[in-house]
Amino acid sequence: MAKKNKDKSKVCLPGVCPSELRFDLVSKDWVVIATGRAKRPETFKREKRAKKEVSQRVCPFDKIDTQEEPTLIFSQGKKVFFKIGNKIPKNWTTVSIPNKYPAFIPYLKLDRKSKDSLFQTMNAVGFHEVVVTKDHKKQIAQLQISQVKEVIDVYHGRFKEMIEEKFVNYVSIFHNHGTEAGASIAHPHSQIITTPLIDSDLRKALVNSKNYYKKHRKCIYCVMSDWERKNKERVVFENKGFLVICPFASKAAFEMIISPKKHLPYFEKISEKEKLQLAQALRVALNKLYKGLGDPAYNFYLHTAPCDGENYDHYHWHWTILPKTATWAGFELGTGIEISTIEPEKAAEYLRKQ
Ligand SMILES: [Zn+2]
Ligand SMILES: [Zn+2]
Incomplete structure (x- = not known):
């Protein structure tokens, strides 16, 4: 059997630092920090990378009336009271609307079934909403603090209502920015999905x-x-x-x-x-x-x-x-x-x- 080479001088090249494994106290996972291949922070800048834009002739969120009926409307930092069936007021600034193509659907029965002797299924019961800010071009980084507060108000408002439902055991709020991060619509928006299970x-x-x-x-x-x-x-x-x-x-x-x-x-x-x-x-x-x-x-x-x-x-x-x-x-x-x-x-x- 071949002996392992224990001569350290042959393993570690002079001037090359090894990568570092770091332990995450909460997840108990290890991560790799490649200090040996470390780059300068500036090199992460994407100046030269061509920005991939989502090409859309008509932005669905610029015509908010064509979307599902909102569950929460804010205007200039204040909640707007509206009746079901009424038109969305023109001065809206942030809304939460049910996703047109939801991954989860509310008020279904949470049927847990065995598909066969091995695999199981369950209905994907839950809310799936989209939180949209009015300006098509301004991402959260460019909004005023009061406008970001309004987005958090909408997250919070919907969160509190959703957890009242029996089929909601977890509320996931997330925001994708840019096509590489999975945003399929360029207009800034966040999503709220509730699940009957915990990931x-x-x-x-x-x-x-x-x-x-x-x-x-x-x-x-x-x-x-x-x-x-x-x-x-x-x-x-x-x-x-x-x-x-x-x-x-x-x-x-x-x-x-x-x-x-x-x-x-x-x-x-x-x-x-x-x-x-x-x-x-x-x-x-x-x-x-x-x-x-x-x-x-x-x-x-x-x-x-x-x-x-x-x-x-x-x-x-x-x-x-x-x-x-x-x-x-x-x-x-x-x-x-x-x-x-x-x-x-x-x-x-x-x-x-x-
Ligand atoms: Zn604490
Ligand atoms: Zn838009």
Whole structure:
């Protein structure tokens, strides 16, 4: 049998630093930070990349009357009361409308069936709505804070109503920007989908944070936030209520997490003041990406406690922003690990300066 080469000098070339594996305290997954192939932050800018625009002759959201009837309308920061069947007022600024091509449909029976002796099916019961801001060209990074607050008002308003329904056990809110991030319509919009089940990533985070809480009587997210605020090198921005960081075990280059400084498990309980602070943090974070990386495609999404009646006091809600700066290929798809080619500390330093 051939012996393994243990001569280290032959393994590590001078001047080449190895990549670093970093452990995510919550998911308990490892990520790869390829410090050896690290790029300078500026090289992530997409100046020279041709922007792929969604070509659409008519934007469906510019003619909002042609869409499904809205479930919530806001105008200049205020909720508009309207009757079913009435026309949408012309001065609308943000609306939530049922998706014309929903992945989930409300008020179906949650029939769980066995298709045969091996496979199971269930009806995809749930809400699927689209939150649309009026301006076709202005993305969230370019809105005023009061306008971003209105978007959060709509998220929150719909969230609170949806969780009243029996078939809703989780509310997923997300936003896709750019074709590489899966946005099929160029007009800025977010989506809200409710599910009768809890996905495995979130379930893992719930279990692990609960175990940590049982052992230490502390929230793992609060512990990490305190560390980051003291340590500072991964902090991108903070205001009175919120902290924006590039997480230690970033899954992607320039990933950011926005979390409340106060321990808040349930997004539905957010206060007016916190909504305004969150709006500022989200707006600042997205604007830094816009300027620093030249308007990259990105996804952002909320992780919060499920609404299935269980106790999740140990959990801490937060938003994750994931820029699309790399194309997922075999390794990423096979392992779920992106080889991040910038250290989160360098990414945070660069974004702080924007
Ligand atoms: Zn439009
Ligand atoms: Zn906490």
